[in-house]
Amino acid sequence: MGNDGGTIARRVELVRTKKKPQQKDKDAETAAKWKYCQISQEPLRPPIVACDLGRLYNKDSVLVHLLSKKAALEGVEHIKSMKDVTELRLTEASKTSSAPESPLDQGGFHDLARWVCPVTGLEMTGRQLFSFLKSCGCVISDRALKALKSETCPNCNKPYNDDQVIPINPGPEELTKLRARMELRKSRQKADKKASKDSRKRSNEEDEPSTSSAGKLPKTIAHPVTSSSKDSKDSGNVKHSLTKDTEVRDLVKKSIAEDPKSSTVFKSLFTSCDAAKSRKHANWVTYNPYY
Template sequence: MGNDGGSIPKRSELVKEAAKALTTAQIKEAQTEHQEYAWSTDPLTRKPLARPVVSDAAGVLYNKDSIIEFLLKDDEDAEKAEMKKVGGVKDSELGTFGDRVKGLKDVVEVKFEIEEKDGGEVQKTLGEKWKCPITGERLGPGSKAVYVVPCGHAFAGSVVKEVAERACLACNEPYAENDIIPILPTAATDIARLNLRMKTLKEKSLTHALKKAPGSKKKRKHGDASAAENGTAKPTLSDEDKKAKKEAAAKSTTTANDGIKNSATASLTRKVLEEQEERNKKRKMAQNDNVNSLFNKKEHKASAGNSADYMTRGFSIGKK
């Protein structure tokens, strides 16, 4: 308050100044804090990362049991909706967590090599550390680490760049250059490359793990129209061609079954056999006693006594 004899407010207390832009040091400090959190904590459950660890198409790390728990929840569950909001990177180019992860095929298990512990108290409190199996460099905040799809082995980024042959150094499984996924990327070029990879895989009906996406068979049926436009679709037969094809198939089956090569003779023979079989059925029905017992061959005549009316009943007219 002011002008009440108690205190006089200053200009700094009455006028709000515009927020100052963050300095380079402050931006780096914020990125370091975010990297330390992302390398040690699962963004879905806020629990420490523990093997098995998986990653989505954006390079974000999760606990595998957290992903399974998320997928098992109902879509109407409030906790699942909250997980979608806080799940990892929210970059507009890479989409939200709910868009990236819709099943276990959308994540890849990252296989880290564990750094050996000395058994000291400090090592126990910090938990397990990961390192590159080739250089021995620690993989964590501040390091440019990558993993390879589909095997999931993690290395230092410099090691993969220096290797000319595109084969995993741990399991010798081949991979494409586009399948090198940076872990928790911060550079704009890495984010743009991951975004382009996600769009390419979606067009090919593939998931992040390079497996068939659910519902890809249905899309193929709808894709026949586009295939026809490109000239790759199979030519369709007309009604006359289909009819001729059926007649040829019938002729071939008749020849195979009856051993008759002439189609006219074969069709006539087939008709005769059908008529003969029909006559045999009728003859058997006529000879069957059980069927004959259902029908009474005697003529039924109504008795005169029952049919007489009340005037003539019990009275007989004499003859002249």
Template sequence: MGNDGGSIPRRIELVKEKQKDVKQNPNVQREAAWFYCALSKRALELPIVADRLGKLYNQDVVIEYILDPAAYGDGDKICPYITTTKDTIKLNLTPNPSYNEQQNDMSTVVGSLDRDLKSQFICPISMKEMNGKHRFVYLDSCGCAFAEQTLKEVTSTQCLSCGKPFDPTNIITINPSSKDEIETMTRAMEDKKAAQKSKKGSKKRKHGEEEDDKKKNKKKQNKVIVDRPPPSSTTAASAVMDKVAKELAERQRTKPVSNAIQSLYTNKDGSSKIKGNYLTMGTFNRYS
């Protein structure tokens, strides 16, 4: 400090300045997103799937992650919303005729990319390469991928590749760059999941009501219906038998009684007996 032969410090050694943000190579980030699986960091290979936030994956890697979420260390940060294969869409990609696998050895570890890679896929209409230099979208209704500009120029409600109908809500941006767009897509994904869950619940309730109705109808059918027996000849026969029995009883009542029977109810002189009847007569008063 006093020029006494010692070292003279510079200002940068005495004053601590704000550390500058480390800027990553945009080309490395772009190629990592468009040429490599977002989960395994391995080169993309068919079949390729995409989630509703536009991230690209190898299909076998997604299946491994669903079966074992700990298979890839940062899976809970990259795609915690993927719990089933239905959370991803299989992409129908158009091969790039100018792609040469030998010249584009993508086995390089992500982070050491220092060359311009050629994409395996292109837009089937505009022939633009799917390499991140052009915005690409896919339709979650069929999985076909196109350059975004192509869908804007060709206004159609049917897929330009397979002809399947779609609406604007089916258009998903692949690897969106802006935070606002990612937030918008996240909200749309959550809303769609909630709508599907609500629809599934209503189907279950409807199915339960139908099952209850079926059970009620089945119970009604299983009830034993007791009908009155049809009239038969036995009814007429029983009426005739009743009539005959009444006539026989009347004849029996008016039938003349023998002298022996009459003597039980009358005296020798013909007068009726007052004391007792034939059940008690002579039982106790044998002298009379």
């Protein structure tokens, strides 16, 4: 059966089915993770840092992100300070040719990697699994770590444990484990910090004597004071004050020359003595009013 134009309609032209989802370019996705900063989307360049989730960043991009007052970008909410990232120690690959780098070589889609594993020499292109050690920042291939099975870094010989091995750009399942491990590590750090603060405060309180305990005097039993003893104390105080007043008054009235207790040598030091009065010239220190 044909149409007016003599054509026959096919089922493909009349029935439209749902289109297949567009597939991602795996090579482009791998290059974006391993060769570009996850914040600025710029090519990775030293110094390079990595977070506890295994993502790679340029250090200056992380600093700009922390200093900016804008809302935190999606995927980097866990980076609150530079303590949340680790600076990586990468091993550069030896270049066989002296030709200048093209724009594609600076973090683009090329097969030659810029960094390699210092133990096995595997290229860090994303095809092989790599991890970094949080204790020292060295980047080692997983093949080398599994083959050596050592408790020290094969590159710098610094000790590390299994919790300090962070896979770079992990898969979804590994990413979930890393996130749980990161939250557990942060909670432990907060608990340790609080415990150390409490112990420091407790030690300071023990070292410093409290004023309430040190300032208290021993209690004495108060005896009632009778009227006769009170009168005797008052009379004694009055007599003591009278004798003091008379002594002061006598000292004011008497001069040193008239004091019988003073010696002749001591009296000669003053202008009130007889020898000083009979002098013809005044003293060189003070003015003598007798002249």
